[in-house]
Amino acid sequence: MALTVDEAKPKMQQAVDRLLEDLKKLRTGRASSSMVDGVSVEVYGQKMPLNHLASITAVDAQMIQVSPFDPNNLDAISSAIRDDSSLGLNPADDGKVIRLPIPAMTAERRQEVVKQLKERVEDSFVSLRNIRHEVINTAKQDWKDKNISEDDLKHATKRVDELHDEFKKTIEQMSKDKETEIMTI
Numbered sequence: 622m623a624l625t626v627d628e629a630k631p632k633m634q635q636a637v638d639r640l641l642e643d644l645k646k647l648r649t650g651r652a653s654s655s656m657v658d659g660v661s662v663e664v665y666g667q668k669m670p671l672n673h674l675a676s677i678t679a680v681d682a683q684m685i686q687v688s689p690f691d692p693n694n695l696d697a698i699s700s701a702i703r704d705d706s707s708l709g710l711n712p713a714d715d716g717k718v719i720r721l722p723i724p725a726m727t728a729e730r731r732q733e734v735v736k737q738l739k740e741r742v743e744d745s746f747v748s749l750r751n752i753r754h755e756v757i758n759t760a761k762q763d764w765k766d767k768n769i770s771e772d773d774l775k776h777a778t779k780r781v782d783e784l785h786d787e788f789k790k791t792i793e794q795m796s797k798d799k800e801t802e803i804m805t806i
Contacts, residue, residue: 624755626780633788636748640792643741647734649802652679652723656708657687662701664694674698675719687712687719695719726803734803742796749788756781 645655660671675689689695699712699719712719760777763769
């Protein structure tokens with residue numbers, strides 16, 4: 622599908638929004654209910670997102686509390702959280718609620734999380750570049766087909782480059798802020 626400059630902005634915004642959702646899931650050493658957003662639980666014969674099965678709250682900086690709507694799902698929820706290796710959490714339950722103590726992050730673990738951050742940021746940059754290239758290729762094809770003038774081609778290229786730079790700066794700032802948050806003890 623051919624992409625125009627006007628269609629590029631929402632696509633680039635989607636790339637930034639995806640990154641923002643990914644960044645919420647990265648551990649920073651402080652408890653956040655969004656840390657368990659990606660957990661799927663096998664209940665009622667199907668996989669369901671954890672937030673559809675329980676209320677999730679950050680009790681304090683080192684503890685997340687998961688309160689299942691149906692107490693029968695307690696074991697399934699505990700198992701799903703324990704089995705999610707990206708979280709590295711060990712749930713404890715009292716038969717009613719599940720408590721997730723968030724261990725302090727070691728310097729080594731912080732470096733690993735920063736590495737994950739950089740990978741996700743690079744994926745976002747790749748998405749932005751792909752959108753930019755698609756718009757430029759569309760404009761070049763339109764110019765070859767004589768649908769637009771050479772000035773229109775230059776203008777479209779300039780506009781998409783400006784959009785790309787704007788979104789790239791946004792991603793760089795998000796990355797810098799998150800890295801500072803991760804490295805703060």
